[in-house]
Amino acid sequence: MALDLVIRDVKAGYGEVQALHGVSLELRQGETVALLGTNGNGKSTLMKCVMGLVRPTAGEIVLNIDGVRHDLVRLSTEEIVGMGVAMVPEGRRLFPRLTVEENLLLGAFRSAARGSIKRNLEFCYGLFPVLRDRRRQLAGSMSGGQQQMVAIARALMSEPKLLLVDEPSVGLAPILVAHMIDAIRDLKQGYGLTVLMAEQNLHQAIRIADRGYIIVHGEIVFHGRSAAELEQNELVKTYYLGT
DSSP, X not given: OOEEEEEEEEXXXXXXXXXXXXXXXXXXXXXXXXXXXXXXXXXXXXXHHHTTSSOOXXXXXXXXXXXXXXXXXXXXXXXXXXXTEEEEOTTOOOOTTSBHHHHHHHTTOSGGGGGGHHHHHHHHXXXXXXXXXXXXXXXXXXOHHHHHHXXXXXHHTTOOXXXXXXXXXXXXXXXXXXXXXXXXXHHHHHHOOEEEEEESOHHHHHHHOSEEEEEETTEEEEEESSHHHHHHOHHHIIIIIOO
C-alpha cells in the first residue's frame, strides 16, 4: 500500500480560542515523523484534526492511499479509522472497568480487522508479553506504563497503516519512556507502519524519528529533515537543551 498524509494551512481551535494557525506538514509511507513542542502548543489539536475529532476552520488534510485522494476534513472519525488510521491518545483513554483483553478487542471494531482478531491478539501479546499475563486484569488497576502498552496494542488491533501517537511519554518514568519509544520503532520496522508522533521529550523522539517538525503557539516554526538537523536547531537548543 502506498500512503502519504498532507496537511496544508490548517487552522483549528475551540470556540473563540484558536489553537492552530495555518499548520502544514507531510508524512510519507514508512516514515516516523516527530511533532515536537511543549504543552499547549497545538500538538494534540492537530492529531484530533487528522482523526476527525476536531474540525479545522480552514486548510486541508488529505490522505492518499494507492493514488486515491481522501479529504479527511469531510469524513467522520469512523470513516477515517475505516481507512486504516488509528490514534493512541494522550492519557491512554482506556476503559478502566474492562479487562486488558476486552480493551484490545474493542480496538478491532474496524471491519477489515475483524477476521484477524486472533492473529492480531497474538501479535500484541508478542510485542508486550506482560499483557498476556494480565489479560484478565482490569485496565484501570495497571501501572501507567502497562496502560500505555494497552493503548498502543488497542490501536494495533484495528490493523492500521497510519498510526498517530500522542505524547507516549506523559506520566511515565524515564526507563518506561525509553521502552515505549523502542516499541514504536519496532512497530515501524516490523509491522510496516507509518507513524506521526507528537512528543515533548526531544531526546527520546529523535532516537527513532526520520525527521520532524517543531510547533510553537500553533505554528510550525522549523522542519528538520533529519534527527541531526532537529538536534542542532537553535530553537531546540533554547527550548530543550537550555543553551
